[in-house]
Amino acid sequence: MNNKLNFRFGMYEPATDSIIVNTGENSILVIRCKECNSSVVFDAPNDIVYLYRLAEEAPLLYAKLALRENGLQDYVDAMNEFN
Template identity: 85%
Template sequence: MNNNLNFRFGMYEPATDSIIVNTGENSILVIPCKECNSSVIFDDLTDIVYLYWLAEETPLLYAKLALKESGLQDYVDAMNWFS
């Protein structure tokens, strides 16, 4: 994956449960949340709420974490540590 993507704008699209990112290169990147979330191991199944909150409130951060190996897992683990 190209780590030099320039994310200009991102939004959560509830109809498709995905993050749509404008990369600033006349192209968009679509990140399917269901697919990305399925790679995360949850201590408690209700912890998935952390990822839905992240996708809805800060879609660019969700996109950046989803593109990093274990980025979403590390996020959920950190949220569990703080709570």
């Protein structure tokens, strides 16, 4: 699905805990972080901070990973390897 999307602009909306992505003319994609984060298995409960930081600092990357199978899980696993 995300191979056909053109991600032009994205932002994190803290009030709804969502990523809002402009995907083209008159088209947006809303990704609910709570739902996406719930599919990730964390080594430690505090590891969820990796996803919140990603959503706030790099919302387009979060969106792309959320649309990829195991994308967010792979990201958290990689962050655990580095830390």
